Amino acid sequence: MTGAVTVNAPRIGLSAEPFVATATPRLSWKTVAGTDDWTQAGAEIELTVGTAGTTATIDGDQSVFVAWPFAPLRPRETVRVRVRVRGADGVVSPWSEPTEATAGFLGTGEWGARFVGSGSDDPQLLRAAFEVRGLVRRAFLYATAFGAYDVRLNGATVDDAVLKPGWTSYQWRLLYDVTDVTAHLRSGTNTFGIELAGGWYTEAYGFRDRARRFYEGSPAAAAQLVIEYEDGTTATVVTDESWRCSPGPVVAASIYQGETYDARLLDPGWASSTVADGDWSPVVPVEVPAVRPRPRTSQPVRVIERREVVDVITTPSGATVVDFGQNLVGWVRITVSGPRGHTITLRHAEVLERGELGTRPLRNAAATDRYTLAGDGEETWEPKWTFHGFRYVEIHDWPGEFSPASISAAVVHTDLPRTGGFSTSHALLNRLHENVVWGMRGNFLSIPTDCPQRDERLGWTGDIQVFAPTASFLYDCNAFLRSWLEDVRLEQTAAGGVVPMVVPAVIPQVPGQLEPVAAWGDAVTVVPAVLGERFGDQGALGDSLAAMKSWVDTITARTGGSPLWESGVQFGDWLDPDAPPDQPGRAKTDPGLVATAYYFRSADLTARAAQACGNAEDARHYRELAGRIGDAFRATYTTAAGRMMSDAPTAYAVAIAFGLVEGERKAAMGERLRHLVRAYGYHIATGFVGTPIICDALTATGHVDTAARLLAQTESPSWLYPVTMGATTIWERWDSMLEDGSINPGQMTSFNHYALGAVADWLHRVVAGLAPLEPGYRRIRIAPTLLDFLDDASAWHETPYGRASSAWRRDGEVVRFDVEVPANTRARVRLPSGVEHEVGSGSYTWTERHPRPRRSRAELGLDSDLATIVDDREAYRAVLGAISAIDPDRAAAFRRTTRWTPGRSLRDPLSHTPLDVVDAIEKALAALPAGELS
Missing domain, CATH: 2.60.120.260 (Galactose-binding domain-like)
Structure with a gap:
């Protein structure tokens, strides 16, 4: 195809918010080309400040996180940036629309606001009057709180953000919000009002009777209004002891408990009236952590x-x-x-x-x-x-x-931009993916939390460690997670190299909170690696490299130099479905095996990060360490024949997915994993660690049919069981709600936990077949995988370069594959036949013949092999249906306890079953047609 080349308005910094937090924000832009196989050969970047412009030229194809090529921005400086590109074909695009941004940071020594409040934990209203003496050119508000706040100028709310400034590790990092409030000011007397509540700052954290306040002191707000007049002068209004405070209509407010509001106590003119303060009291300076507020770097x-x-x-x-x-x-x-x-x-x-x-x-x-x-x-x-x-x-x-x-x-x-989606005509699977999206939405509220409803809502590091790849596909969460990682690094430093289980680390009274825990603390290596891979943000790796090294070094110190990590507090394969409801850590997989596998993974990721950052010596050190850990893992936990000493699905999954085994041993482990998945009746038999990677492990060893059967399972435990029960988010437990409609009896049950929804990343990368081949999708891997129970699947992702998509649809025995590759990228396409194509940008369609496998059935009876029965969906349902029609409880127990292994007949687990039930099973099997099935 032919056509024009255009450039979208560039992004200045990490997000599309109008204020940037650094003097040298990086630039990114996306090109839309009407010509196939378009690549950028160079670009011009124009900066305009006021009426003055300057242009910088770059050569090459870089268009993501391009270094700022101009003089550093000054506080409150507003600039406009536009871009035009030159293709490898020599064609030059028109200029893009400009993007405007303002430097949202204050200069050195400019912060002059005092933290003030009422001195109590109760919600308060704060106010002051100030004069505007002339024509205002611009006015900027910088505001924050130890607590939660909102600002009104002359009675009007100044922005649409809520629960500001959000939750950070307040003792080390506090963010301020920047708002252009020019339109809210008027000549003469103005009223500056702040609503202040405790928010996360005054909450009690912990479980049941262990809940305690973590942050000390009462809520306090600080605000600074900088007014620039047309005559070139500047005036500043700050919170100080001249302000006054009063209780308002908010009688009580708590993140966990809720809000109590008495509208009889509301004075509608409290933030707009110029009358005397009446019963308002003087504010008091509030002692707060000695933290200099910094500008917000993520969306609010x-x-x-x-x-x-x-x-x-x-x-x-x-x-x-x-x-x-x-x-x-x-x-x-x-x-x-x-x-x-x-x-x-x-x-x-x-x-x-x-x-x-x-x-x-x-x-x-x-x-x-x-x-x-x-x-x-x-x-x-x-x-x-x-x-x-x-x-x-x-x-x-x-x-x-x-x-x-x-x-x-x-x-x-x-407020994160949506950047990805997945769809299929399979209604339950479609709803599962929607549940993943809603689970992320509910738990990406200021920080990545575990759940949003009970007395927890904490930044559990393990949850985001397993979910980060899925999150990075669905939403542009790079700035969000980079901001949270700043707190991770601060908390880690304070804990002597240990990454706490939750960040901010507000539950020190919980045993093990400040001990290194595998799969949780590894968030400090995994999340930056994901940001580098998915967003092309090498800065995330550079910022976190020291923390990644510190985490691996801390484990090394705790193990005394042993390459095996078998000591200390471990959660292991948390929430294994076989664990008792009140003992979620009692998993089938040895916790030392899990910990050592993650030790290897973090050492390996640290080596890769060091290499990407140009630190060859560190790369060599951690690569060698990973090698020693891998050798010890194989020597200790595996046999030459490809068995794990901990013979459980998660053990095989981590060994395969983390790259701890290769060749014949990997193939043998994949076969054993397939055997175990079938033995459990294609029900989930993995917990927190194994579930996100089990489908990948099966796929990598040639057992995608087993992964498909596991995915399609609707009985508990499975991904689709909650969907059949009406779930609209991902549950914490596979059986958070039991089949009788009652809630799981365990003390820890949530109906909105995104961790087990991490399987969505496999749907995106493998089923639809859309994945990054190089950081930031600079090269794309497109390799759709046909699942026999699906008629179609598609995924789209707004990569840093533009929209990419991969879709397949059956039409009889013919499958059509549609691919979209954004400009300035290339893709390696591998179709299910094994045929490969290397393509540039553009839209492509291929077709291949892929008839669904034809099935046949021998006559079935009580002497049929258990594996044969479970592999035949109709036969399996016939057996369970026959038992359930007579004794539903017996059917549930049979489903739960039977291991569907080859070499055993169906008669074996029925040896103590009443004869009427056995007769019913035999008749149900005999009624199934034999021979070739349609």
């Missing part, structure tokens, strides 16, 4: 969308519950009329149990909001100092007749 939290009620339920106890049809994170907004002083109570939960609100999994979190009416007609309110994980809201004491139109749900999370 915002209300992303609002959802309406899909159903109103009257529970068996007579309560009114609204259903939003989707487990989400945020809060509700109500519009109501009623008598003054009347209080409405809103209780939130993710599920119903026996028709009532299922609140037991919330543990100590009340997740309850209360609103007391002012009685002045129609009133609209929503909380702003808490958030809940919920699908259902129970409404108590609604005045008058309730209408579902009077309540809506706000979906709240960090």
